[in-house]
Amino acid sequence: MLRMALPTGRVLKEAQRLLAAAGLSPAEDLSATRRLTVPSRCGRVEYLLVKPVDAPLYVEQGVADCGISGKDTLMELSPDLLEPLDLGFARCRLVVAGKPELERKGDNLLSPVRIASKYPRVATNYFRKKGVPATVFKLSGSVEIGAVLGLSHYIVDIVETGATLRENGLVVIEEIAACSARLVVNRAAYYARLEEIRELMQHLANATGATP
């Protein structure tokens, strides 16, 4: 039986829908259960419910053979994993956003910009690549407030519809990456359980309409 790490929260509902479409329905509703592991009805997969930010770690360490994780989380953690399939749901963009009047592209490049983000590593790398000195603050939630109240010039965050930004008077300044949910696979498990993983990839690919 393959063990698959699933992120709770925002992604779980859509993940569950995809698993059902792939013929891998969990034996009980994952959003309602209090258990940490739930088998699939077919008995081929055991689901492990973990915090989104922890899912890649469980897979990297081989506690789970595979898992579902948002590209944004993968970019932040850069775990040592295989990422063979774009599952196509939970689409969002990782962006730099800020107040429109504070847009300071190109000017005064030597004074560090202040960035607030739940993705400090992504933010740091992005500004470093652009050659812009930046001080990055790691926040755990409500990142928008950082820019609204002047903690930071900009925020680096994920945007789905842009409604939250708009409500707070912020605009997207640059896009860093387009994100979506990905199937991730532990390297050892990929080889040691090649047939099972292949079969899983095929079922998921059929359900998403992607080619594995």
Place this chain on the structure above:
Amino acid sequence: MGNLPAQLSFPPGTELVFGPQAARRTRIDAELARVIHGWGFDEIILPGFDTAESFDGADGLYTLVDREGSRLVLRADFTMMAAKALAIELRRANRPIRATYEGRVYRFRPGGHGHRVEQTQRGLEWLNARGPVYDAACILIARECLRAVGIEQPVIVVGHAGFVNAVLGDRGRAERRLLEALDHKNPSRIRVVAERVGLDADSVRLLETLPLLTGGPEVIKTPRAFALNRAASAALDELAAIGALLADCGANDVLFDLGEVRRFDYYSGAMFKIYARGVGDELGGGGRYDRLYDRFGLDVPAVGLGFDIARMAEAAPRDFGGNGPGVAVRADAPGALATVLAHRAQGHNVTLGEGT
């Protein structure tokens, strides 16, 4: 019990093992050494550090500065250090050499994921080993080693550095993001980056297929349907030859992975890595590096193999290794030492101490 004072901790990622786990690791190394010696390899003891140039290009080196201001580097890789050591020997007479080593290597890896910066390895260097028979022999040694420590159903995955390099071409090879996408077996990303780099449509299609080319010997045939350059075809021929030699010895369980890119730059031919069920990362690996000795002005076709002892210990069965129970002898008992010696003479384990 209170908190430990700060001076009682080691830097994260260093290795500290004591008791049965350490005994187990020692036993594992002894078994690997026994097998490797059995294949005619001589022990080599290498310096713990070297000048910085010896590991040029490697990431995460630990550097130190000696009293004269020279920059030195802790041993980061055995093969590169052994190459230098054995080049000295080969300049006297260019001959076949079989050497095996054991020890630690040091490379910094960003923390937070349980990464280790210090690793104990046992490995071998086989110099002037030309032709697929030596590649196959290396894999057979690896299998014998795994069997010797009781690792059931290990998975050995064989790829070829020359194949991927030939398909990528100079332009593709220079693109780090393309190598990353290949390494993550992420077909959609491979396509995007390969197109951006400007590779021709046929190469893009082949690269995008590579993540799927993992499996039995049949995967070696698939790329033949594409227009391949001579180097790529030659690499496939080599893999097929190695596969045939292994199959002749009944080693039918070896997997091939044509999309394998995660190796040091020095690999030039077939390369392999070893996994076991239940252990999340590689137990070891090896391969061919025919151009490594060029820098010393020597033409030395070579293959090598290395094991990560800590991962081997994770993969070995629970009851492997460890000291057997000892006969307890009280230190204050009359004639305690004579009793101990009598037990030792019979080969028993003994613990001399205060308790019973």
